[in-house]
Amino acid sequence: MKFSEFVGNRDSAARLKDRIRQGTSFHAYLIDGPDGIGKRRLAYTAAQAKMCEDPRDGEPCGECPACKKVMGGNHADLHYITTDGSSIKDEQIEGIQGILFSKPFDGDNTILIIDKADTMTPRAQNRLLKTLEEPAPTVSVFLLTEKRSDILPTILSRSVGIRLKPAETEEIRTFLVEEKGIPEKEAELAAAYAGGCPGKAVRLLQDEDFRQRRERSITCAEALAEAGSLPEFMKTLEEDLTDKDSSLEFLDMVVLWYRDLLLLDLGAGSEKIMNQDKMAELARAGERVSRKQILQTLEELEKAKNDIWMNANKGYAIRNMFLKIRG
Numbered sequence: 001m002k003f004s005e006f007v008g009n010r011d012s013a014a015r016l017k018d019r020i021r022q023g024t025s026f027h028a029y030l031i032d033g034p035d036g037i038g039k040r041r042l043a044y045t046a047a048q049a050k051m052c053e054d055p056r057d058g059e060p061c062g063e064c065p066a067c068k069k070v071m072g073g074n075h076a077d078l079h080y081i082t083t084d085g086s087s088i089k090d091e092q093i094e095g096i097q098g099i100l101f102s103k104p105f106d107g108d109n110t111i112l113i114i115d116k117a118d119t120m121t122p123r124a125q126n127r128l129l130k131t132l133e134e135p136a137p138t139v140s141v142f143l144l145t146e147k148r149s150d151i152l153p154t155i156l157s158r159s160v161g162i163r164l165k166p167a168e169t170e171e172i173r174t175f176l177v178e179e180k181g182i183p184e185k186e187a188e189l190a191a192a193y194a195g196g197c198p199g200k201a202v203r204l205l206q207d208e209d210f211r212q213r214r215e216r217s218i219t220c221a222e223a224l225a226e227a228g229s230l231p232e233f234m235k236t237l238e239e240d241l242t243d244k245d246s247s248l249e250f251l252d253m254v255v256l257w258y259r260d261l262l263l264l265d266l267g268a269g270s271e272k273i274m275n276q277d278k279m280a281e282l283a284r285a286g287e288r289v290s291r292k293q294i295l296q297t298l299e300e301l302e303k304a305k306n307d308i309w310m311n312a313n314k315g316y317a318i319r320n321m322f323l324k325i326r327g
């Protein structure tokens with residue numbers, strides 16, 4: 001892992017690298033961004049850079065025993081905590097507190113990575129605060145979160161924020177081809193559907209059901225513009241509305257289809273189109289809908305996603321969307 005090989009967010013990675021190289025890195029960082037964006041990768045690269053025995057211009061060498069131990073997850077001074085499912089408990093923070101206030105075993109640094117830090121109970125957050133208030137000089141803390149708003153303001157004020165933004169689709173595609181050895185066509189598709197998150201692209205490639213789900217999302221997108229009845233339409237969605245996350249992901253796929261229709265309608269070049277392998281189908285679908293319908297469908301899709309995100313009944317949100325689109 002190297003800072004310079006980060007996919008997207010190169011500036012943030014470079015700033016963190018420079019701080020570590022100069023020995024001026026902060027005591028606590030809060031890295032936030034969506035799932036799969038690279039929060040863990042950045043924190044582990046930082047851990048490696050700090051612990052490396054032979055860093056080169058701030059980059060970890062990747063070969064020394066310390067680097068190997070960090071990569072293997074078995075460095076004695078690197079502590080990783082995450083939720084057991086529902087929350088990060090007070091006991092988990094208590095369990096490592098002694099370590100954080102004592103000398104490192106094996107070098108000059110002790111590093112604590114708390115993944116899904118927003119799930120820390122208030123008690124756990126308050127206990128952690130003590131560490132952030134009176135830090136041992138050898139300790140660095142990396143808090144990783146998708147929901148910055150659930151972190152106590154007192155913790156936010158004692159950590160330096162790094163907000164990771166979605167990477168360019170093209171950059172993810174190149175990463176998949178060059179670093180992961182994925183064939184061009186597959187890489188293109190996974191990158192298009194990853195929403196700017198390299199980790200999500202990798203996950204989609206390992207997900208055997210992804211291609212079928214994508215085909216179903218296109219069937220669903222086309223059904224929205226056709227004359228079928230509501231029960232028929234709901235049937236096309238049956239398999240994909242199992243839980244909140246998969247429903248949202250599925251609707252995101254439908255959004256991509258309409259986004260492509262809009263881009264084609266606006267005369268955008270084919271390089272902007274996500275569903276590159278479906279140009280003929282897109283052209284046919286584009287003949288059947290007006291720009292006004294496309295815009296309205298996109299708006300209703302966003303509303304349905306928002307309702308589902310706010311825990312509204314999924315079936316209800318989708319039915320409502322269908323009826324509004326059909327007007």
Ligand SMILES: [Zn+2]
Nearest residue numbers: 052061064067
């Ligand atoms: Zn090293």
